[in-house]
Amino acid sequence: MDENDIRIKKLGGGSLLIAWQLRDKNVLIVGGGEVASQRIESILTADAHITVLSPQKGLHPRTQRFIELRKDRITYYDRPYSGPEELDSMDMVLTALDDNELSRSIVELSRERRIPVNAADIPDLCDFYFGAQIRDGPLQIMISTNGNGPRMASIIKTRLQKGLSGLEGEAIIKVGQLRNKLKEREPGVGGQIGRDRMKWMSGLCNQWEMEDFTLLDEAMMEKVLDEGWEQDGRVPKVEEIGIRTSRKSTSGSFGQPSNYNVFKRVENASSIAIAPTTFAFVAGAAVASLVLIRFLKR
Numbered sequence: 001m002d003e004n005d006i007r008i009k010k011l012g013g014g015s016l017l018i019a020w021q022l023r024d025k026n027v028l029i030v031g032g033g034e035v036a037s038q039r040i041e042s043i044l045t046a047d048a049h050i051t052v053l054s055p056q057k058g059l060h061p062r063t064q065r066f067i068e069l070r071k072d073r074i075t076y077y078d079r080p081y082s083g084p085e086e087l088d089s090m091d092m093v094l095t096a097l098d099d100n101e102l103s104r105s106i107v108e109l110s111r112e113r114r115i116p117v118n119a120a121d122i123p124d125l126c127d128f129y130f131g132a133q134i135r136d137g138p139l140q141i142m143i144s145t146n147g148n149g150p151r152m153a154s155i156i157k158t159r160l161q162k163g164l165s166g167l168e169g170e171a172i173i174k175v176g177q178l179r180n181k182l183k184e185r186e187p188g189v190g191g192q193i194g195r196d197r198m199k200w201m202s203g204l205c206n207q208w209e210m211e212d213f214t215l216l217d218e219a220m221m222e223k224v225l226d227e228g229w230e231q232d233g234r235v236p237k238v239e240e241i242g243i244r245t246s247r248k249s250t251s252g253s254f255g256q257p258s259n260y261n262v263f264k265r266v267e268n269a270s271s272i273a274i275a276p277t278t279f280a281f282v283a284g285a286a287v288a289s290l291v292l293i294r295f296l297k298r
């Protein structure tokens with residue numbers, strides 16, 4: 001058994017980290033306090049429709065503000081939760097209540113209906129947890145301690161934020177636009193064309209700096225495709241494209257000559273090695289995670 005086999009044998013004990021697509025889905029939030037206000041912010045970011053149930057007197061000022069400003073997305077009922085019919089047509093249920101028994105009963109009813117549910121006060125019954133978030137446009141980083149220490153997640157978030165340049169979101173937007181242009185030029189799903197596109201995009205992302213991508217405009221993107229993709233998949237130097245960066249050297253992030261041919265270079269590379277970098281950008285969003293499992297600390 002090699003190291004990887006041992007790793008596979010040990011897999012488990014964490015949770016699935018995914019970027020859940022909630023656009024236009026219906027989310028019920030029972031409660032309107034501070035925790036509910038944080039939930040509203042997270043769910044608005046995902047373009048869902050939100051129903052908030054809470055007596056007016058229990059609303060946190062932030063919840064109140066969200067309700068006033070986002071009538072397009074939030075339906076608010078000034079009353080307590082009334083029973084199981086509130087769950088009809090919901091795709092997700094969140095409780096943020098100071099009433100543990102009610103929370104528990106809503107979780108049970110949601111589970112019977114197979115609706116994913118999170119109860120802010122009962123981690124053991126949650127189908128999923130929220131996490132600390134870093135967002136910059138399409139870049140989405142979630143820090144989760146898997147229920148062990150939410151405050152630790154918040155502290156780690158602050159540390160990670162300091163390590164980012166602030167250019168990542170804009171760079172990813174440009175990469176997304178370039179990928180779309182490439183797919184327009186070379187349509188088709190899967191097979192050799194898919195592999196070639198992935199190799200080229202990965203090579204470009206590996207060799208260019210974040211800043212280089214942020215400086216791309218429409219015309220430059222066409223030039224990258226003309227001078228790169230169309231020329232046997234080489235990675236063009238930023239100077240060829242007319243990008244004026246603040247960096248001194250253009251030898252690429254990993255010191256490779258920046259006119260090397262990606263297709264030739266990666267021909268023998270394992271697809272496992274290519275996949276991680278590819279998918280980080282294929283999604284147009286990056287979800288990084290730190291699952292700090294208690295036994296690791298021992």
Ligand SMILES: C[C@@]1(CC(=O)O)C2=NC(=C\c3[nH]c(c(CCC(=O)O)c3CC(=O)O)Cc3[nH]c(c(CC(=O)O)c3CCC(=O)O)/C=C3\N/C(=C\2)[C@@H](CCC(=O)O)[C@]3(C)CC(=O)O)/[C@H]1CCC(=O)O
Pocket residue numbers: 038039118119120121122123126128129130131132133143144145146147148149150151152153154157
């Ligand atoms: C990350 C974050 C995201 C968010 O809420 O959006 C989040 N909690 C945050 C803050 C926070 N929450 C609490 C404190 C006080 C200090 C402390 O206890 O550490 C602080 C710190 C603060 O306010 O700074 C108290 C607390 N939290 C939970 C309970 C119930 C319990 O444990 O029984 C109690 C009451 C415990 C008690 O009564 O003692 C439960 C959960 N909180 C989670 C997420 C899920 C696990 C995530 C994970 O482990 O990574 C989970 C399981 C369920 C869920 O809510 O999904 C957000 C930081 C966002 C940011 O800063 O960016």
Ligand SMILES: NC(=O)c1ccc[n+]([C@@H]2O[C@H](COP(=O)([O-])OP(=O)(O)OC[C@H]3O[C@@H](n4cnc5c(N)ncnc54)[C@H](O)[C@@H]3O)[C@@H](O)[C@H]2O)c1
Pocket residue numbers: 030031032033034035036053054055057058059060079080081096097098099102120121150
């Ligand atoms: N997950 C977390 O990160 C986290 C953090 C802090 C606290 N908590 C837990 O989350 C819960 C909510 O915290 P909070 O600070 O928002 O509390 P809060 O007291 O500010 O809010 C409670 C809300 O529940 C509403 N409510 C009460 N009974 C209701 C009913 N029958 N129907 C509809 N709404 C009702 C109130 O109007 C109020 O808006 C608490 O149980 C707390 O222990 C979780």
